[in-house]
Amino acid sequence: MEFERVAKLGAEVSGIDLAPDLPQDVIDEIEQGLLEHRVLFFRNQDLNGEELVDFSRRFGESFVQPALAHKYQELLFLENDKSKPPALNTFHQDMTGLAQPPALHMLHALVVPDGGGDTMWACNYSAYETLSDEMKRILGSLTCTHTILGYYEPIVRNWENSEEKIKEFEKIFPPVSHPVVRTHPRxxxxxxxxxxFFTNFINGFTPQESENLLQFLYKHIETPEFCVRLRWRPGTLAIWDNRCTSHYALADYWPQHRKMQRASVSGDTPF
Ligand SMILES: [Fe+2]
Structure with a gap:
């Protein structure tokens, strides 16, 4: 297996066919590569949904997305076409409105548009490390409130009994508090x-202070030098660390069809 670095983060990995029953030393090598590069790209991978979930379980317990209509599923299909335009074109980390957001995602391309539909990742380590010592000191003592409802609310609004459902969501998934600076557990x-997506405000700040500082941090994270961009092909599989990267799915291919399958690994409480 070979790792070829692409940018500040990201590596193309060659010489490996991913499968649920790979020997443990190979899984360890992939994990080490992931900790070093944060995003790994594997081309021409042939896994069905069940195999993808089983492969992901080699890295930890499955993360199940709190899904709509209260169905919980380990495999998620991300599909957009003429009738369902893509709308996730914002840099974000997944599900930080939960007390324990997912650690890893594995996204596998099934149908890829002729042009467009790339994904970008940004390195949140680089964003932190390039700040001044004084800014690091200030941020080190801050926490933010996150909620998943900002993401789900527009979807739930289209349901019958939407008010009731939103109240139910608020009860099951109350806002959570996370540090602004996170230490990677590994x-x-x-x-x-x-x-x-999920960060609402900096705790203890006035709304203007919070909004201005957050906007600065978002823009800083999105600095092109901290980013890598992947051109998908059918069979491309990307694994990324959701704890220290942000991602952005480019919505530039509509009305073409794009279909991906995703399995995820649970994470711990950020500290
Ligand atoms: Fe996402």
């Missing part, structure tokens, strides 16, 4: 841990 490196 590498010990610090990263910025705020995003446009």
């Amino acid at each position: 590498t010990g490196r610090k990263s910025l841990f705020v995003n446009r």
Whole structure:
């Protein structure tokens, strides 16, 4: 297996066919590569949904997305076409509105548009490490409130009894508080841990202070030098560390068809 670095983060991995029953030393090598590069790209991978979930379980317990209509599922299909335009074109870290957001995602391309539909990742370590010592000191003592409802509310609004459902969501998934600077449990490196999807405000700040500082941090995370961009092909599989990267799915291919399958690994409480 070979790792070829692509940018500040990201590596193309060659010489491996991913499968649920790979020997443990190979899984360990993939995990080490992931900790080093944060995003790994594997081309021409042939796994069905069940195999993808089983492969992901080699890295930890499955993360089940709190799904709509209260169905819980380990395999998620992300599909957009003429009737369902893509709308996730914002940098974010997944599900930080939960007390324990997912650690890893594995996304596998099934149908890829002729042009467009790339994904970008940003390195939240780099974003943190390039701040001044004084800014690091200030951010180190701050926490933010995150909620998943910002993401789910527009979807739930289209349901019958939407008001009732939203109240139910608020009860099951109350807002959570996370540090603005997160320490990675495996590498010990610090990263910025705020995003446009799920972060609501900085605790203890006035609304203007919170909004201005958050906007600065979001833009800083999205610095092109901290990013890598993947051109998908059918069979491309990307694995990324959701604890220290942000991602952005480019919505530039509509009305073409794009279909991906995803399995995820649970994470711990950010500290
Ligand atoms: Fe996402």
